[in-house]
Amino acid sequence: MTVESVQIDAPPFAQYRGQESFFQGTAPLSETVGWVVVVGFGALFSVITTALVYMDRYFASGAKITSENFNTAGRMVKTGLTASVIVSQWTWAATLLQSSNVAWQYGVSGPFWYASGATIQILLFGVIAISLKKVAPSAHTVCEIVNARWGRTAHKTFLFFAFCANIIVTSMLLLGGAATVEALTGMDYRLASFLIPWGVILYTSAGGLKATFLASYIHTVIIFAVLVIMMFVVYIKYYSSDLMWKFLDKTVSYSDAECEAIYSFKNGTTFYDPDIYACGPVSGNNSGSYLTMLSVDGLMFGIINIIGNFGTVFVDQSYWQSAIAARPSSAAKGYLLGGICWFAIPFSLATSLGLASTALLLPITASEAGAGLVPPAVATHLLGDAGAVLILIMLFMAIVSTGSAESIAVSSLVAYDIYREYINPNATGNQILWVSRIVIVVFGLCMGGFSIALYEIGLNLGWVYLFMGIVIGSAVAPLWFLLNWKGASGRGAVIAAWSGLLLALHTWIAAALIQSGELTVAALGTNEVMLSGNLVAIFSSALIHWGYSKFYDPTDYDFAELDKNITLVEQDLSGLGAEQQDPVELDRAFKWITRRGYVLTLVLIVIWPLLSVPAGKFSQDYFAFWVLVSIIWGFGAAVAITVLPLAESSDEIGKVLSGIGERCCCCLGLVREDAVQYEEKVDPLDDASEEKNMEMPLEMPRDNEDDNEDDNDPAYDTEGSEIEVDC
Secondary structure, eight states, X not given: OBOTTOOOOSSSTTTTTTOSSSSTTXXXXXXXXXXXXXXXXXXXXXXXXXXXXXXXXXXXXXXXXXXXXXXXXXXXXXXXXXXXXXXXXXXXXXXXXXXXXXXXXXXXXXXXHHHHHHHHHHHHHHHHHHHHHHHOTTOSSHHHHHHHHHOHHHHHHHHHHHHHHHHHHHHHHHHHHHHHHHHHHOOOHHHHHHHHHHHHHHHHHHHHHHHHHHXXXXXXXXXXXXXXHHHHIIIIIIOOHHHHHHHHHHHTTXXXXXXXXXXXXXXXXXXOOTTTSOOSOOTTBGGGOSSBSOBHHHHHHHHHHHHHHHHHHHSOHHHHHXXXXXXXXXXXXXXXXXXXXXXXXXXXXXIIIIHHHHHTTOOOOHHHHHTXXXXXXXXXXXXXXXXXXXXXXXXXXXXXXXXXXXXXXXXXXXXXXXXXXXXXXXXXXXXXXXXXXXXXXXXXXXXXXXXXHXXXXXXXXXXXXXXXXXXXXXXXXXXXXXXHOXXXXXXXXXXXXXXXXXXXXXXXXXXXXXXXXXXXXXXXXXXXXXXXXXXXXXXXXXXXXXXXXIIISOOOOOGGGTGGXXXXXXXOXXXXXXXXXXXXXXXXXXXXXXXXXXXXXXXXXXXXXXXXGGGOBOOXXXXXXXXXXXXXXXXXXXXXXXXXXXXXXXXXXXXXHHHHHHXXXXXXXXXXXXXXXXXXXXXXXXXXXXXXXXXXXXXXXXXXXXXXXXXTOTTOOTTSSBOOXXX
């Protein structure tokens, strides 16, 4: 079929005339760039993060690396760093890639539902975080709390679901990340899958949770920097909201003949397929437009997103670990701020790059979009190789930050819930520390295998993202009841979790057979089928657990007994003092996060969508306001998440810089005998010296004979005014 007679005057059609896909199997960047980012950046950030951990430990905190510190970061992390860690942990490859995919599919509703549907879980988990501080402050893992309250049967059950969450998340990280690395650089995805985790392994095994937190801050700042650049490029440098509105409106006005002309070879032969390319009206959207929140498929995706992400937050040990690490006064505020700032990443990024992909009618295929290649395609079109490199760096930051959190989460589960619980109940701190580090290395090496397995099966990022709630959604309600309902039955929790999983899988398969009459990856991956499985997983489990606890196994648990059943390995009471465990302050924090968490949840998933309904198809002015909100939110979140952790940690940063300066002066021989101060010769990593690691004058007065005992100390040189100190 030829379509030479149809004339088209619109975005860059001539530039891509005859291209059946955007990347066409060729990479815009050289494979060398892939190696530099994957290996070079990994090594660089490992060195930087490890150095920061040891500088903080030596010059600021003086804390020893114990199993408690390795897995809890001292339980005294402040609000800003807690928020940046939450943003970093929750920014998956899917956050950057899948959010733009749903913008490509559904228009403005896609970025909104992705952002709101995955923000409310963080807001509500703030309630869990404070509940944990109130009733189980000594905990190391969520499964340890389950065991302390409900016993070993429940412990094994939720250990299974926790590992499922960790494996699914890490698989998705590398599945989307490796595919993008291959598309942009030509580096084999299998090689990328195995090499990307190496940087994570190095600094996480060296510094533990503290290293993860410091790295997460750096990664988050870089992600927001690229986000701001992309918003600026799309809506300020090259286009405007008015121009994007006109392009999006024009996209859905094309007839089939015009779409065939756009997607055709130079000889006029068309290769257009409405199931492959985004051209013409959008099925299920009001007026067939991308410029509306009234989207059937968009709403369906939003519901799946909400339900599925409850599982990946509430069942993922990494979020419990962040709550454990935060100081009580910071936990609630950190989760609230983290959720608000994270919202900007999918919302602002997809509102710019995702909508630009359909507005400009780039030759992106459905398979490319499903693999998460919308952002790199648009960035490459707008900025060339520089755009591709920026997206690659942004993606790498997301992968390694979340990968690090997942690694330390798995290591904690294995060390405390398997090794200490079932293998060596009398394990020492050094043994726990050794097991934790070994597991980080082993799990890091296995990450690549998980993603390759999914790829070889034929599953893409979008498919796995929708499926995850079916597998782990049934554990959500019991874990919520664990700390918030004294009547929750342990036996009921076990029955609910397994029954919910089986019912969800049965419903998912049955729905595919009813809808398509076959069981294929495509049939099992439709929105309707995934929605049915996700709904059954979370709601059947909640109903079963509530009903069993209410009518068959009523209980009246005393939460005061919970923390008594959890023991520390070392007697590290950091974050567990009377000041941090003040019940009045904890109650105040609980009320604070409960009110704000529930209100913001209601705003994001009910009030905001309802307010946009009267707009129908967005007018040019309404869309301009929508874009303005996304830009302001993105800039505001970038500033908050960058500045607040630095401001809160100014004292620690000052100590580190001062210590480094003194060391440099010391080693350069610039320290004068009559002016220098020195640190008492104690090892800051020695338990016995932690209490007395304080500054004292280097040269003490020599007026009496009692001081002669120091005459042989190499720190003294009485022959001249310079002092030689072993630096």
